[in-house]
Amino acid sequence: MSSSGGSEAVALPARQSRRATRRGSAGTGAKAGLAPSRAGRLGLRFVALGYLALLLGAPLVMIFYRTFEHGLSPVWNSITAPNAMHAFWLSLEIVAIAVPLNTVFGIAAAIWLERGRMRGRGLLGLLIDLPFAISPVVVGLALVLVYGRTGWFGDWLAEHGISVIFSVPGMVLATAVVSLPFVVRETMPVLRELGTDAEQAAETLGASPWQTFWRVTLPGIRWGVVYGVVLTTARALGEFGAVSIVSGRIEGQTQTLPLYVQDRFENFDTTGAYTAAVVLALLALGTLLAMNLLTRRAHRRRSH
Amino acid sequence: MAIEVRNVNKNFGDFVALDDVSMTVSDGALTALLGPSGSGKSTLLRIIAGLETPDTGQVVIDGEDVTSAPARNRGVGFVFQHYAPFKHMTVHDNVGFGLSVRKRPKDEIGERVNELLGLVRLDGLAGRYPSQLSGGQLQRMALARALAVQPQVLLLDEPFGALDAQVRAELREWLRRLHEEIHVTTIFVTHDQEEAMEVAEQIVVMNHGRIEQAGAPRALYESPSNEFVMSFIGPVNRLGDAYVRPHDIELLEDSDGTGTEALVERVVHLGFEVRVELKLDDGREIWAQVTREQAQQLELKEGQIVAVRLPVPRVFEGESPAAASGASAT
Amino acid sequence: MASPRPNSAATVALPAPRRARLGSRGTGGLGKGLLGIYLSALVLLPIAALVAKADTGGLSTFWREVSKPESVAAIKLTLIVSAIVVAINAVFGTIVAWVLVRDEFPGKKIVGALIDLPFALPTIVAGVVLLALYGKNSPIGVDVAFTRAAVGLALLFVTLPFVVRSVQPVLLELDTSMEEAAASLGAGPRTVLWRIVLPTLTPAIVSGVALSFARAIGEFGSLVLITGNLPFKTEAGSVYIFSQIQNENLPAAAAVSVFLLACALIVLAALNLLVRWRSRHVL
Numbered sequence: 012m013s014s015s016g017g018s019e020a021v022a023l024p025a026r027q028s029r030r031a032t033r034r035g036s037a038g039t040g041a042k043a044g045l046a047p048s049r050a051g052r053l054g055l056r057f058v059a060l061g062y063l064a065l066l067l068g069a070p071l072v073m074i075f076y077r078t079f080e081h082g083l084s085p086v087w088n089s090i091t092a093p094n095a096m097h098a099f100w101l102s103l104e105i106v107a108i109a110v111p112l113n114t115v116f117g118i119a120a121a122i123w124l125e126r127g128r129m130r131g132r133g134l135l136g137l138l139i140d141l142p143f144a145i146s147p148v149v150v151g152l153a154l155v156l157v158y159g160r161t162g163w164f165g166d167w168l169a170e171h172g173i174s175v176i177f178s179v180p181g182m183v184l185a186t187a188v189v190s191l192p193f194v195v196r197e198t199m200p201v202l203r204e205l206g207t208d209a210e211q212a213a214e215t216l217g218a219s220p221w222q223t224f225w226r227v228t229l230p231g232i233r234w235g236v237v238y239g240v241v242l243t244t245a246r247a248l249g250e251f252g253a254v255s256i257v258s259g260r261i262e263g264q265t266q267t268l269p270l271y272v273q274d275r276f277e278n279f280d281t282t283g284a285y286t287a288a289v290v291l292a293l294l295a296l297g298t299l300l301a302m303n304l305l306t307r308r309a310h311r312r313r314s315h
Numbered sequence: 316m317a318i319e320v321r322n323v324n325k326n327f328g329d330f331v332a333l334d335d336v337s338m339t340v341s342d343g344a345l346t347a348l349l350g351p352s353g354s355g356k357s358t359l360l361r362i363i364a365g366l367e368t369p370d371t372g373q374v375v376i377d378g379e380d381v382t383s384a385p386a387r388n389r390g391v392g393f394v395f396q397h398y399a400p401f402k403h404m405t406v407h408d409n410v411g412f413g414l415s416v417r418k419r420p421k422d423e424i425g426e427r428v429n430e431l432l433g434l435v436r437l438d439g440l441a442g443r444y445p446s447q448l449s450g451g452q453l454q455r456m457a458l459a460r461a462l463a464v465q466p467q468v469l470l471l472d473e474p475f476g477a478l479d480a481q482v483r484a485e486l487r488e489w490l491r492r493l494h495e496e497i498h499v500t501t502i503f504v505t506h507d508q509e510e511a512m513e514v515a516e517q518i519v520v521m522n523h524g525r526i527e528q529a530g531a532p533r534a535l536y537e538s539p540s541n542e543f544v545m546s547f548i549g550p551v552n553r554l555g556d557a558y559v560r561p562h563d564i565e566l567l568e569d570s571d572g573t574g575t576e577a578l579v580e581r582v583v584h585l586g587f588e589v590r591v592e593l594k595l596d597d598g599r600e601i602w603a604q605v606t607r608e609q610a611q612q613l614e615l616k617e618g619q620i621v622a623v624r625l626p627v628p629r630v631f632e633g634e635s636p637a638a639a640s641g642a643s644a645t
Numbered sequence: 646m647a648s649p650r651p652n653s654a655a656t657v658a659l660p661a662p663r664r665a666r667l668g669s670r671g672t673g674g675l676g677k678g679l680l681g682i683y684l685s686a687l688v689l690l691p692i693a694a695l696v697a698k699a700d701t702g703g704l705s706t707f708w709r710e711v712s713k714p715e716s717v718a719a720i721k722l723t724l725i726v727s728a729i730v731v732a733i734n735a736v737f738g739t740i741v742a743w744v745l746v747r748d749e750f751p752g753k754k755i756v757g758a759l760i761d762l763p764f765a766l767p768t769i770v771a772g773v774v775l776l777a778l779y780g781k782n783s784p785i786g787v788d789v790a791f792t793r794a795a796v797g798l799a800l801l802f803v804t805l806p807f808v809v810r811s812v813q814p815v816l817l818e819l820d821t822s823m824e825e826a827a828a829s830l831g832a833g834p835r836t837v838l839w840r841i842v843l844p845t846l847t848p849a850i851v852s853g854v855a856l857s858f859a860r861a862i863g864e865f866g867s868l869v870l871i872t873g874n875l876p877f878k879t880e881a882g883s884v885y886i887f888s889q890i891q892n893e894n895l896p897a898a899a900a901v902s903v904f905l906l907a908c909a910l911i912v913l914a915a916l917n918l919l920v921r922w923r924s925r926h927v928l
Contacts, residue, residue: 048834052748059744060756062737066802067762073784074777116683119676138688144909145692146863147768148883149902152890153691156698156899163694188687208399211366212457214386215393216413216464226416230403249767251866252883256890269769269866276773276870288773295765302765303758 074292078285089286094263098271098287105179105254105267106247109186113243117194118236122228124195125202142191150188151256154181177259182267185253190246194239201235202228238305245298249291316377316390316467316500317342318363323372325358325524332358333369334524340502340517345494347511348504349547350521356504357396357472359521363502364393364470377467392461392499394471398453400445406432406456407441413464431459434493451482462497471503475510487514508548512536520544542631552601557628564603566591566613567622574624577601582615591615593623698899710900718877719885720904722796726881727861730800731854738808739850745809746816763805768866771802776871791873796881799867804860808853815849848920855916859909 078086089095120139124132142150157163158175168175175181209231213223229236251269258265266274268287275283318340325333333355340346348356361367363374365386373382381389401409408415410431411424432438435455445453454474461469474490475483491514494501505511511518512532519529520543528540532548539545545558552559567574580600581592589610591603603623605613613621699707710716745757763771775798780790789795819842827837865883872879874888882905889898 051834055740056744056748056750059737059741059748060750063741063756063759066805067759070774070778070802071762074774077777112683116680119680120684123677123680135684138684141688141692144859144863144913145906146865146883146886146902148865148886148890149695149863149906150691152886152895152898152902153695155890156694156895157690161895163690184687188691191687208395208397209401211386212393212395212399212401212460213412213416215364215366215389215391216416216460217387218412218416219387222416226412227401230401245765249765249770251767251769251869252887256887269767272767272769272773273869284773285777288770291767291770292774295762295767295770298765299758299761302761 071292074285074288078282078289081282085282086286089280089283090290092283094266095271095283095287097263098266098268099290101179101266102248102268105183105186106244108183109190109247110240110243112183113187113190114194114236114240116191117239117243118198118229118232120195121198121202121232125199126207139192139195142188147185147189147250147252148256151185151253154185154188154253154257158184176257177261178265181257182254182265185257186247186250189250189253190243193242193246194236197239197242198232198235201232205231234305234309238302238309241298241301241305245295248294318468318500318502319373319375320359320363321373321375323359323362323369323374325355325362325367325369331524333362336372336521336524336526338519338526338529340500343498343500344517345491345515346502346517346519347515348502348519348521349506349508349511350527351506351547353523354521355524356506356521360470360472360502360504363468364391365389366393390464390467392464392466392469394454394457394461394469394474396473396476398445398457400448400453400456402445404444405441406437406443406445406448409445409456410441410459410463412460417464427463428459431463434462434496435459449482450478451486454478454486458493462499466499469499469501471501473505474503475505475507483510490514512548518548520547522547539629540631545629545631550604554599554601554625554628557630559601559625559628561590561602561604563626564601565624565626566603566605566609566615567624568613574622576620577623579615579617579619579621581617582610584610589615593621595623695899696903698895699903701896706896707900707903710897711904713897715876715880716885716897716901719880719882720901722793722880723862723882723905724908726793726796726800727858730797730804730861731857733801734804734808734857735850735854738805738853739812739846742809742812742816746813760806760809763803768803768864769869771867772799772870775799775802775867780871790871791875791879793879795871795873796868796879799871800861800864803864803867804857807857807860808850811849811853811856812846815846819845848923851916851920855913858912862905862909 120135124136124139145153155162155176158168158181159165160169160176162176173180175184205228209227210223213227218226249269250267251273254267255270255273258267258270260266260270260274262274268291272284272287272291275281275287320336320338323333323336324331336355336359348359350356358367362369363376365374365381365384365388369382373380375381376389376391386393401412404412407425407428411428414424414427428441429438432441435458437452437455437459440448440452445456448456458471458474471490475486478486487510490503503514515532517529518532518535520527520535522543527547528535528544535544535548539548542558545551546553550561552561552564565574575596577593577595579591580594583590583592584607587607589605589607591605591610592600593603594600605615615621699710702709711720741760745753745760766774775795776790778785779787779795779798781788789798823845824837824841827841828834832840863883864881865887868874868881868884872881872884874880874884876885880888882901886898886901886905889895889901
């Protein structure tokens with residue numbers, strides 16, 4: 012969990028998953044190795060694919076089937092329901108605020124962690140990773156304890172007429188917390204790989220630190236940043252637990268798309284719930300596609 | 316522009332990279348910083364460029380103390396060991412970078428870039444990306460990029476280190492001619508004594524963070540001020556405390572009373588030169604370098620006894636350059 | 646070309662202080678301040694508030710909240726089911742990784758990409774997706790809704806990628822010549838598996854298991870719909886915390902949060918140490 016690289020053993024999900032997917036698609040095919048017998052190989056394949064089908068594939072197919080089993084018009088009605096539309100736009104609004112914030116923070120923190128020389132970087136890295144280790148519910152609770160009515164800043168916020176909890180700022184905050192580590196963690200390795208030579212070259216050529224950042228550093232790390240942003244966006248769109256706690260779940264007001272799914276389901280509007288779920292699932296599949304394309308691009312660049 | 320380094324010290328943690336280093340490079344000179352790895356030569360170059368800050372001491376360029384000036388204000392062109400190309404930019408944009416951050420007009424940049432690409436013989440490759448260039452081409456692009464801002468001083472860190480032997484030889488020759496053409500004060504770092512001898516007008520030999528000796532290549536070769544310089548520049552035989560160059564050892568058919576006898580242990584033909592490994596009658600082993608003709612004349616072969624006339628060997632007193640500096644005479 | 650540059654000499658003698666390297670200079674003092682504020686507002690203060698809240702009545706109150714029957718049931722359920730789930734993950738995750746690396750079949754790339762779906766899919770949607778197949782009206786007649794099995798199923802779903810993704814790269818880099826060498830020395834496939842392949846994969850499996858466990862302990866969204874949240878039966882830790890927050894019983898929520906968080910961190914740290922200790926003694 013630390014950034015020092017010494018404790019790679021238990022690393023982060025995001026970092027790890029990326030490394031794996033990169034290499035995963037790097038392999039031109041099956042690696043030979045010492046194969047078990049043909050029967051053993053087929054058996055393992057059957058077990059693995061069967062497990063995946065039961066856990067992932069079949070439920071996914073099923074939800075698409077359930078959503079569209081009564082035709083398109085109920086789906087269309089569900090999508091265009093005012094509360095659904097509102098939830099959708101609210102989700103986008105939160106993403107549009109939280110993701111840029113985390114992107115700027117993530118790039119700055121990555122540079123700081125990777126290039127800085129001050130002490131306490133290990134601690135900083137740990138702090139940034141913490142949202143991955145904490146339950147979203149606990150994140151929501153912790154935010155309520157600081158920004159809620161009875162929280163640390165509750166009185167001060169009330170005096171100044173600022174409402175955080177049970178309104179959009181709190182939801183943005185919660186979303187930003189749970190998606191905080193992605194950009195940092197995806198940018199750091201790319202930054203390391205980029206090295207400092209090109210930046211120093213820019214400096215000797217007369218570029219100011221800002222010019223160096225915009226014209227050399229940022230273009231050099233852009234695909235890492237984009238990858239981090241994709242992951243951040245996916246997480247931000249789908250966040251449920253933390254947002255659920257800080258939102259107050261006021262229908263048509265503080266209801267994001269994931270909250271709307273729960274609301275519809277609990278009100279026995281399965282078509283509404285399935286439709287919203289399918290929209291989110293499609294966005295998730297889009298994320299996977301984007302991740303794969305970016306990984307492939309990173310490969311091509313490296314093999315040059 | 317003349318460069319002066321005064322009493323510079325630099326430590327990295329416990330490691331002493333530079334130990335009270337002072338040197339002067341005159342305007343327009345082509346100087347090599349020569350030394351084994353870890354001798355501090357690259358650190359010195361980076362301090363001159365402003366990429367490292369000395370712990371103590373000063374760097375003066377053209378009479379001005381630039382010790383605390385950032386690299387971008389020093390008017391220094393730096394060529395990095397691995398070229399440090401901007402991979403996301405074309406060759407044209409790489410070379411034009413320095414002008415573009417100075418907000419020069421586009422057509423001026425274009426003109427200058429074309430002129431420089433001609434100078435480094437990369438015309439026609441302006442639209443390529445660094446990943447599409449060979450090592451030698453990258454090297455020349457990096458050089459053009461550094462020259463584009465008309466630096467007062469050109470600094471090159473192991474400029475030929477990453478290239479294969481043939482390209483290396485070509486680029487050496489070419490760097491020399493380029494320097495004759497543009498006469499910018501140039502310092503390059505190398506660990507290859509042959510390269511330093513061939514290219515530089517002045518060589519500064521470094522070891523363990525100190526300057527051992529500075530001077531013209533021939534002066535260093537002929538009158539090294541200490542055993543490190545002698546053994547680092549050119550081949551050497553060590554006889555106790557004394558040092559002898561292999562080509563200064565004369566082999567004679569028979570002793571006329573002035574030489575000692577030696578047994579030929581091995582004869583290695585390296586084209587024009589022949590390397591003869593000898594065992595002296597007192598058991599010491601040395602090797603001599605003779606020409607092919609001499610070897611033929613002497614009919615040298617293993618097991619033969621020859622007479623050897625040793626030159627007056629050089630003796631350096633003590634290890635430190637200060638003590639050795641006055642003792643280079645024999 | 647050696648002529649002095651018009652714009653260089655004038656700016657040379659700046660009395661700049663000793664500078665840090667490029668990167669840290671880029672963020673500067675102001676940048677670092679903003680960074681610190683952002684991180685404090687988002688992570689540091691909330692965590693501090695959480696710990697402070699759990700500690701309001703001292704250790705005895707903390708312990709009383711944690712040892713209430715309903716909390717104990719929720720914590721026990723979470724820890725036990727998480728342990729079972731990560732054990733299943735260790736086995737099936739490794740098999741899936743092996744098949745993805747060493748086997749070849751049509752559609753392998755798609756399967757490989759879909760492994761990450763549980764990371765990308767919103768957790769509430771994961772619950773809905775599972776209910777579509779394993780809820781009431783299940784087309785295959787398996788209805789786990791509102792049972793403890795549902796807790797396990799949901800946790801299996803959301804933690805699926807961890808072990809696969811940590812074993813896969815190790816398996817890709819595993820030198821097959823080592824296995825061939827063992828075979829040439831007379832080891833049968835079974836021996837090669839147990840003595841060569843699995844020991845090499847163990848750190849990666851452990852690492853994946855640790856991450857799965859931390860995730861499973863904290864999982865909330867996927868459990869909400871499928872488990873019914875029945876106290877003493879299917880109510881997991883995070884769901885219990887949620888209901889305490891809804892009841893405005895924040896000290897109880899904070900106490901259980903801190904307890905489960907501590908469990909997660911201890912397991913992460915312990916497994917981390919184990920892997921390090923092992924690598925020091927084996928390699």
